[in-house]
Amino acid sequence: MPLIRRPQSGRQQIIAAIDTADPARAAALCRALAPEVGLLKIGLELFVAAGPAAVRDAAARAPVFLDLKFHDIPNTVAGAVRSAAALGPAMLTIHAAGGAPMVQAARRAAEEAGGADRPAILAVTVLTSLDAATLAATGVAGGPAQQVLRLARVALENGADGLVCSPQEVSRLRDAFGDEPMLVVPGIRPAGSPAGDQARTATPAEALAAGADWLVLGRPLTGAADPAAAARAVAAELPR
Template identity: 75%
Template structure:
C-alpha cells in the first residue's frame, strides 16, 4: 500500500474524459503531488489501458466507488488490482459483508495491494439530500455510522468531507487512512461541494490525503497551483 505521508499529501483529481488532457495534467502535476485520482468518467471513456498510462507517471487513486453484492465487488476489486492502484474506493453503504469481500479480494494481490477506502457520505450531500432518501440525523451522524461499519469490516481508511475529520479521529484515532475531498483554497468557488474547508484547515484536523481537483486543474498554471498548495502544507 502507499505509505502514509509525513504531512498531508495532495491527490490531484484528473476529472476528465480526455486521455490527452489527463496525460498532460499527469505530466505537469506528478512532481508536485503524491497521487493522481482517476474516476468513473475517465475509466468509462477510456478503459484500463488508459489508466495504466497515467499510472506510469505517479501512484493512482482509482475512484470507482464500487457498490454491489459482495461477490461482484470482490471480482471488481480483483480486476482493478491488475492496474496496481495505490488506493481504491468502495461505498461503505454496501454493508459489512461487501466491505469485507473487497478487503479479502485486495489482499490476494499481496503486499503491494491497494488501500481499500470506504466512501461515507459524498461531499456534495447535505442533510436535505439524506432526508430525501430516508436517512435522518444529517451527514455527520451518517458518516460516523458508516465509518464504524466500514472499519470494523476491514476497510483501510475512509473518504469523508473535511468537516468530519475531527470526529472520526476522535472516535477511531490515528489508525484509519483519511482521504478528504471537498478541499477549496481560501477564495475558491465551492462549485458543487457543500461540505468544504481549506487545505490547511483539513490537514490540521488530521487528514492524510487531500483530494483537490478544479483549484489545481482549472488554474492557468496547474503545476504552480499544486506546488503552492503543497508548500502551504509543509509550513
C-alpha cells in the same frame, strides 16, 4: 506497489483529481502534476472514457488513487476489486453503504490479488455533495455527521484501511477511531476558490489541522492556467 503509507508532509499529501473525459488532456495533466503531488486520482469520468489504459498511463508517472466507488453485491465487488488491483493502483474506493459483507469481500479480494502489495481499500462514507436535507430526502435521518460515523464503523470493523470523508467529519472520525484509519478528504478548496458542487468544504490547512492524511483537489488544480504552479502554491501553504 506495497500498501501505501501515510505521507509525511507537503506535496505528498496532495491528490490531484484528473477529472476529464479527454484522454489527451488527462495525459497532459498527469505529466504536469505528477512531480508536484503525492497521487493522481482517476475517477469515473476518465475511466469510462478511456478505460484501464488511463490507470496504467497515470501509474507510470505517480501512485494512483482509483476512485470508482464500487457498490454492488459482495461477489460482484470482489471481482471488480481483483480486476482493479491488476492495474496497480495504490488505493481504490468502495461505498461503505454496501454493508459489512461487501466490505469484507473487497478486502479479501484485494489480499488475494495483491498480498502485501495490495491496494489500500478506502470506504466512501457520505459524498461531499450531500447535505442534511438531501440525505433526509433519501430516508437518512440525523444529518451527514451521524451517517458518516455509522458507515465508518461498518467499514473499519470489516476490513477497510481508511475512509473518504468531507473536511467537516475528519475531527469526529479521529475522535471516534483514533489515528489508525487513513483519511482521504475531498471537498478541499484553497482560500478564495469557489465551492462548485461541493456542499461541505474546507481549506487545505483546515483539513490537515483536523487530522486529514491526504487532500483531494480537482478544479483548483486542473482548472488553473498552470496546474503545476497551482499545485506548488497549495503545497507551499501546507505545514512541513
